[in-house]
Amino acid sequence: MANSHNRDTDVSTRTLVESMIRDDATIDAGELYDVANALGMTDQQVRLCIKRLTTEGRFTQEGRGRRAVLRATGLTRSSIEPDLEFVRFMYAQDRGQAAWDGVWHLAAFGVPESARQARDAMRDAILRHGGAPIQGGLYVSANAWEDRIQSIAAQLEVTDHIVTLTTADLTIGGIAQPRELAEHLWPLGRIADGHRRLLAAAEGFLPALRTASRTDVLTIAVGLAAEFTRAVEPDPLLPPQLLPQPWVGTAARAAVAACWAELLKSEPEQPIRLFRWYADVINEIAKPVGAHS
Template sequence: MASAFDIEEIYPDDGEHSLRLPRRQAGNSPQGLAVTLLADYTLWTRAALPSAAIVALLTETGVTTAGARTAISRLARRGVLERSRQGRHSSYRLSRAAAANLSAGGNWILTSTTATAWDGCWTIVAFSLPQDLTARRRALRGQLRWLGYAPLYDGLWVSPHDLTPPARAQLEQLAPGAVTVFRGREVALDVAGRRAPVEAWDVDGIGRHYQEFLRRWTPLLPRVRSGQVEGAAAVRARTEVMETFRCFPTLDPQLPVVLLPQGWLRQPARELFAAVYDGLAAPAEEHVRAVVGRFSDTARSGVRAHTTADLLAGVRGDDAGGIHGDQDGPACR
């Protein structure tokens, strides 16, 4: 079974706001960290931050100065960042497409880790593509992963959720004439070797990821609540908890609790994430403002941390620097 951590993009592509976000890598990549930092503190406003301030914040996370500058440059070439100049000084802000994509992605992270009712039916996607169409096969499999599917067999992927219209359109575009979709209940066979649909996921492995997440972050929570995590440490911890938790919607795409082991840790992990992420919002924002203020008095006013409640409501900066609800933004998936 392929690991969900191998998926190339941080967030699923949105058809209306298509752009190439950084590839997922083992560990934290400079580009990924830069995107997370800018999203966490400027998604509301799409504020332009001095490049020197972005570099300074990235170096506090362990990225080298050269690596930070390269990451910013590459993100601008990808269309994730927009560059502006004032004399010899450059500033960067999230592009409108990136802000919309990241807003949808943040909402997706939280809604996808919320338990929902299940009607007992499975959606089955069967496809057949020639072996020589390697790139198309990889793209189709990657998109199916982002849509919450897993391979029960090589060319047969399953999900406990219905196929949404946006997902249907994406599959038609990626593999026209090569995909068939069904939805129905499993007919259990009383035979040895029967494979249940939920076995398309490594349930035990997902459980271990939840356990590791809880082990890593539970000891920090009392210090967060007592205000002992401040400055650069608050920014680093908030960035890391987001970088880690964002993997769970793909690992565990709202798998029906009735099919999972008793005491499934999805909800405790989600609650812990929210407590750490929201609890560090104020001290992290204060530090980011201070760092940005060393390079620009005006840019610091555009720094604003959002919470998990904001992500659920839908936040997206526009060209006027405003914030809008999700009804005007891209569809969540």
């Protein structure tokens, strides 16, 4: 059964609740409690989490206990959808469809102390998009990110304090060779460890899916999405030319795609949104390289 693997998956109660939202923005509380139990959570944990989320205005609740129906508010629906453009780019890189042109992309900002909150938010956004700090207020990425950086700066109203530039000639502390620069700038060992964990989880889930019950299918979907997010969030998605080869992230993502392909075969009548979010991406991956839409 799937449960032996599911209990090894570190999923927060809040992540579980948000992952169980169906296409009609509702959650079947009975199903939620079943999946929570399969993940080793108690009913009390789930009840307390639901109470917090309703207090925060993220859900409304109709009914009580396992017969209740939770409904996600607009605030929740707009804030939890994964960045599927990011996921598509990730798999395109793995398939050799996003070759690196040797250009480094830099962003610098000097937001004044009077706008400290916006400054901190800008820094966090740059790091979240894979930027590595070079020195105070200066960050680098191997991927084109100018549009996103400018969009975030506009949202935070700090556009006047942002500079973006590109170079094919980057030297830091005497290091100029691109792969050595990548090793110097990003914690590749820690990132690889996260992908090894993801690979082990996906390899454990795949055989379990073939005989999984409905609850097990949902539990695996939630666990797999959580492990995937945990592994890829700190990953700057460096091009293969900058990574040790073979790169474990490529193998881990291939194993995840195999699991999602299997999950989609048993898609429930009222699927949770996770199925829809990843279905299009997985279907794209399944196409032969060079195939047109």
